[in-house]
């Protein structure tokens with residue numbers, strides 16, 4: 488049945504493989520050629536920049552997305568490109584596999600921008616999920632969710648003309664069938680990987696709430712089985728990655744906030760592997776700092792460093808407000824030596840002193856709590872270790888449907904989880 492997508496009628500492709508004018512890998516071929524990655528650093532504006540991707544890969548990430556770039560600016564402004572992208576971005580020795588993400592509403596600009604990076608990445612992604620006011624004004628991201636014909640054209644333009652595959656990242660509609668039809672249309676246009684962030688466009692800021700794994704699973708179950716499919720949302724601990732993969736049966740899990748606050752999230756199977764799952768803040772701050780220094784030509788990394796330090800050190804700073812004040816006083820132009828003297832070294836000294844205490848082993852304990860409504864458990868982690876930042880589940884007011892589905896689905900999830908728990 489043909490689908491009316493606004494001004495244009497798009498015939499759904501009945502074959503699972505949509506032929507491109509350009510010879511290139513299918514999603515499954517691409518996925519396998521990059522080692523079938525299962526742990527993905529999400530695209531994050533000003534945060535999934537080169538240095539962060541390098542750090543995250545060292546700690547277990549097997550695929551990374553760039554921050555969203557604005558296609559028109561990227562295609563037309565050399566200054567914007569310089570600020571966002573440098574020669575080391577996408578370097579096969581340090582920064583692959585890599586997906587470059589753009590937001591766009593004009594197929595010609597999107598293609599022009601994508602052509603500039605196609606030799607330095609494995610795929611180009613279209614952002615269809617950004618819910619921010621700036622995306623509404625700029626008419627991109629999740630504000631294209633009502634313009635299916637435009638979305639189709641954007642993806643098809645890249646599918647037909649780019650050397651590397653095109654992929655897409657979406658949010659969900661409240662209705663299952665509508666979301667499924669939307670996902671099918673995107674695949675029909677030529678998207679080779681599909682990432683589903685299980686939140687509605689309205690779920691942002693205070694109303695972020697929980698992502699709806701049941702909706703993600705519904706899509707996974709009803710799309711062609713060979714679709715390369717990534718789930719996104721609700722990842723706080725390593726166990727959640729395993730739970731999410733098992734429940735949704737997706738090819739991989741993408742994490743944004745979980746990875747930002749704790750780059751160790753991808754590095755362990757369980758929270759029991761303390762040093763891998765919750766690395767010490769002094770060690771991560773030092774390692775990230777050294778990477779930023781080494782890849783000094785990455786303007787984006789220099790700019791992102793302060794915000795990353797605040798997130799890495801989030802549990803630590805309330806206990807050491809002098810370090811917080813020092814960090815607040817630094818910026819992207821502050822010489823590296825000053826960064827070292829005012830933040831990196833003081834953090835190292837403080838954490839070393841903690842570990843020199845007689846009762847250090849007792850103090851450094853990680854304690855796992857009971858299984859919660861959402862199927863996982865909170866873990867109590869000492870403040871000198873990286874750990875997730877989370878919004879309490881009881882505070883979910885954003886979308887009643889999500890809470891209801893969790894309550895219904897949570898029981899089954901809890902049962903499965905209980906069976907597996909050994910501690």
Ligand SMILES: Cc1cc2nc3c(=O)[nH]c(=O)nc-3n(C[C@H](O)[C@H](O)[C@H](O)COP(=O)(O)O)c2cc1C
Pocket residue numbers: 529530531532534553554555588614615616617656684698719720721722741742743744745
């Ligand atoms: C700081 C930040 C920046 C983000 N920037 C982007 C972006 O550039 N492109 C995008 O598709 N999503 C972006 N997102 C959304 C994430 O990729 C992800 O879909 C969302 O945060 C849900 O994943 P999480 O529950 O693991 O945080 C951003 C999220 C955060 C926290």
